[in-house]
Structures are given as C-alpha cells and as structure tokens.
Amino acid sequence: MSRGAWKARVRDEVQSTLDPVAQRRGELAELTQTDADALISARQRLLEQIETAAPTRLEAAKIRYHGDYHLAQVLLHENDFIITDFEGEPTRSLSERRAKHSPLRDVAGMLRSFNYVRYAGLQRVGTNQPKEYARLQADAAAWEKQVRETFLSTYFEAASGGKLFGSPDEVQGLLRLFELEKALYELRYELGNRLDWVYSPLRGLLALLG
Secondary structure: OOHHHHHHHHHHHHHHHHHHHHHOOHHOOHHHHHHHHHHHHHHHHHHHHHHHOOOOOOOOOOOOOOOOOOHHHHEEEEEEEEEEOOOOOOOHHHHHHHHOOOHHHHHHHHHHHHHHHHHHHHHHHHHOOOOHHHHHHHHHHHHHHHHHHHHHHHHHHHHOOOOEEHHHHHHHHHHHHHHHHHHHHHHHHHHHOOOOHHHHHHHHHHOOOO
16 A cells, blocks of 8 residues: 555544544543544644655555554563564454554554553543642653653664664654554544543544644
8 A cells, every 4th residue: 555545544534533533522521522622623633644744755665564562462471572462453354454564553553552551540540639630741741752762762773774664764754644543543442442441542642733
C-alpha cells in the first residue's frame, strides 16, 4: 500500500472513529465527555495532521511485523524479554494482519502503550484521589517523555546501518501517522469493548494534536 493510500485509509478511520464517539458520548464519564467533545471539535485538525504526517518521498522497507506490540505482550524472564501474541490487532482482517508493512507500526504501538500507562494511572488517581490528580499530571508526563525518548533512541541505535529506513529524522512523520492510526484504532476498540478505558486513547489523540 502506497503512502497516499495509507493516509486515505487513516482519514477514513477518523470518520469511523469520531462518529461512534459522538453517538456514545452520553454513556461516558463526565471527564471523558469533555475530552470527547474536544476531539470531535478537532476533526479538521486531525485530518490535516494526517495529510502532512508522512513525507512525499521516502525509502523504507516493508517486512513482517508483530501488529499488536505493546507492554502487555512483553514478558521479562531471567533477565531477558519474551515477546508474545503475534496474531496482530484482533479486529483487523486476516489479510491485513498478514500483509507486510513498516516495522515503525510496532514502534508506534509501543509508544501508544507508554501513553496508556500514563493516562490509566491518572484515571485511577482521579477516581480514587481526585485532589492528587493535578499534582501528579506533570510527573506522569515527565515519565512518559523519558520512557519514550529512551525507547526511541535505543531502537534507532539498534536499527542503524540496516535497510529498514533512512535516518530517524526522515521517518518522524511516518511514525506520527502510525501513532495517529493506532490511537484511532484503540479508541474504536475501547468504545466497543471497555467504555471505562476510553479516557486513555482520547487523551492520547488530543496530546498528538498538541
């Protein structure tokens, strides 16, 4: 799939995600409703982000990849890591999950997982200790920033000299597109399965929009 076709697909996912958000807004918690309204109002900005995310020309390889890479798929065992569950995103078709693509989609999945940890923790605090919520927001943001930077620097160092893509700077836009795509997928998934978890991808999408 070309970059143009992929961006068109992600643009379509904006509609298939935001329309259900609007339809189910009344079922969400009050704090989440505010974020839902903000995201619905930012539809055009989201489309513009998608349009400008990936560069016009980019040389990068397509390979087999995990497809649903996040912290819950990584196990620590005897000072080593084991990666599990290579079946891909459960709501994607089998043909989509088997198709080769950029390994940066897995990188985006892990970055989104860090963001989930941040907002899942804040949501728990906001529910049980609301007075602590504002105080801990800065600490949670700093944690995500540090973990994200460490993960990316280590990944790009390990991938340097290979043929997956050029320099890290050349693929930042593409990585951003994959993060937006993953967050949209997460929001649709949570709307259909776990309304209590909608807060995390909503916050993540708003953060990606700046």
